Amino acid sequence: MTPTEKPEPVFVLQARQEAVGMVEHEEELARLREEHGRIIRVTLPYGSYPFGDSDGWMAVGYEQAKFAFSDPRLVISLHREHDYPRSLAGGSDKPPVPINFTVMDGPQLVARRRVLSKHLSFKRVTAMRKSTQAIVENALDRFVALGQDADMVSEYAKRVPIAVVCHLLGVPAEERDRFLEFARSLSAGRLTDPEQIFAYQVHIADYFGELVARRRAEPGDDLISALVHDTESGDWTEDELRGAGYALLFAGHNAPSEILAGSLFILAHRPDLYAQLREDPALIPAAADEFLRMLSMGTNIRARIATEDIEVDGMVITKDAVIQPSTNAANYDPAVFPDPYRVDFHREGQGPHIRFGFGPHNCPGSLVARLELELAIAAVVRRFATLDAVEPAEAEEEWMRRITLRGPLSMPARWTLA
Numbered sequence: 001m002t003p004t005e006k007p008e009p010v011f012v013l014q015a016r017q018e019a020v021g022m023v024e025h026e027e028e029l030a031r032l033r034e035e036h037g038r039i040i041r042v043t044l045p046y047g048s049y050p051f052g053d054s055d056g057w058m059a060v061g062y063e064q065a066k067f068a069f070s071d072p073r074l075v076i077s078l079h080r081e082h083d084y085p086r087s088l089a090g091g092s093d094k095p096p097v098p099i100n101f102t103v104m105d106g107p108q109l110v111a112r113r114r115v116l117s118k119h120l121s122f123k124r125v126t127a128m129r130k131s132t133q134a135i136v137e138n139a140l141d142r143f144v145a146l147g148q149d150a151d152m153v154s155e156y157a158k159r160v161p162i163a164v165v166c167h168l169l170g171v172p173a174e175e176r177d178r179f180l181e182f183a184r185s186l187s188a189g190r191l192t193d194p195e196q197i198f199a200y201q202v203h204i205a206d207y208f209g210e211l212v213a214r215r216r217a218e219p220g221d222d223l224i225s226a227l228v229h230d231t232e233s234g235d236w237t238e239d240e241l242r243g244a245g246y247a248l249l250f251a252g253h254n255a256p257s258e259i260l261a262g263s264l265f266i267l268a269h270r271p272d273l274y275a276q277l278r279e280d281p282a283l284i285p286a287a288a289d290e291f292l293r294m295l296s297m298g299t300n301i302r303a304r305i306a307t308e309d310i311e312v313d314g315m316v317i318t319k320d321a322v323i324q325p326s327t328n329a330a331n332y333d334p335a336v337f338p339d340p341y342r343v344d345f346h347r348e349g350q351g352p353h354i355r356f357g358f359g360p361h362n363c364p365g366s367l368v369a370r371l372e373l374e375l376a377i378a379a380v381v382r383r384f385a386t387l388d389a390v391e392p393a394e395a396e397e398e399w400m401r402r403i404t405l406r407g408p409l410s411m412p413a414r415w416t417l418a
Helices: 019-036 062-070 106-119 122-127 129-145 152-157 159-169 173-178 180-187 194-217 223-229 238-269 271-279 281-294 327-331 366-383 396-403
Strands: 039-043 055-059 304-306 310-312 315-317 322-325 384-389 413-417
Touching: 019 039, 019 327, 055 062, 062 322, 062 327, 106 223, 106 238, 122 129, 122 366, 129 152, 129 159, 129 366, 152 159, 152 238, 159 173, 159 223, 159 238, 159 366, 173 180, 173 194, 180 194, 180 238, 194 223, 194 238, 223 238, 238 271, 238 281, 238 366, 238 384, 271 281, 271 366, 271 384, 281 366, 366 384
Parallel strands: 055 322
Antiparallel strands: 039 055, 304 322, 310 315, 384 413
């Protein structure tokens, strides 16, 4: 296909991303993948090209999504200069959001990630195991004390990740309420009022500006302190430092909460899977990986901008066009994951999921997310002989269709102690 042969969009990405619509979104992408290939023409809900064109591309195949994440000719940073098509209202790459590593490319990104990776290394994350285990056990103790029918989502799945990421960043427990509801509202992707979005972003950014200043004067054993005082971080601006806190907060609380809630929901509705983990706890890392593959974290992945004409799978992504990788569609690509909607703790010989992205934009906190998910599942499986969800009169398969694409809003649960 030549650059002038631009096909019409076959899919319009919706602006609102509530749980109830996610299954239709994924089923539609699967159909379009079969009918139109693994690179499809789409319309994104916000923004426009500098030239007035609001359409772009989406990579819905596994290899194609990896390509969109990693090819150096596809960049993110141009979003700061133009109102390119995007999934979020308000311009998620523009002030007042502090400049941070998630909107960088090339050598600048490599330099920032080198420092982040050093402080989120396997060694450091392993050292976090004891404190993370304590957070998990305390949260589960609290949940059990509430008694039968307590909501496992709000009282456990949402409490663990925010406590872990705040501990990692050095946010005192008594200060979390200063920004938590603002962060959850922004992460949900449902706000459309630009003034409200702006106000919430300023509030959170200002908090991390204060925290950076405090950790510069009084360093602690936390990631913000490490970044502020690392000599390799010397060329980071104050805005970039508070931006790192801003970005890691968002990456570290909402998505892990959804994944943990979804994992527990599946286990509560599938006693056979729960029994597998009870009988063989060594399967828990593989189970966590399967849940990460299957459970959606929304569709708000930042689009990439082509710096030159690029041909992919017979399609030409023209210079200045955008392409958005869909990790959800990629992780359900049957060419890589046979029978992709089946929960299987014994998958072998297949590509790793790309829930955390790929290449230079792979999430630097992925080791922390895996650790907390594994420990949170293991604690439940170890302590409860059985786990059941108290559900309304709806077929189990309907719940499963919904949950494989979004974490549940609530899950009143009953259990028996082991």
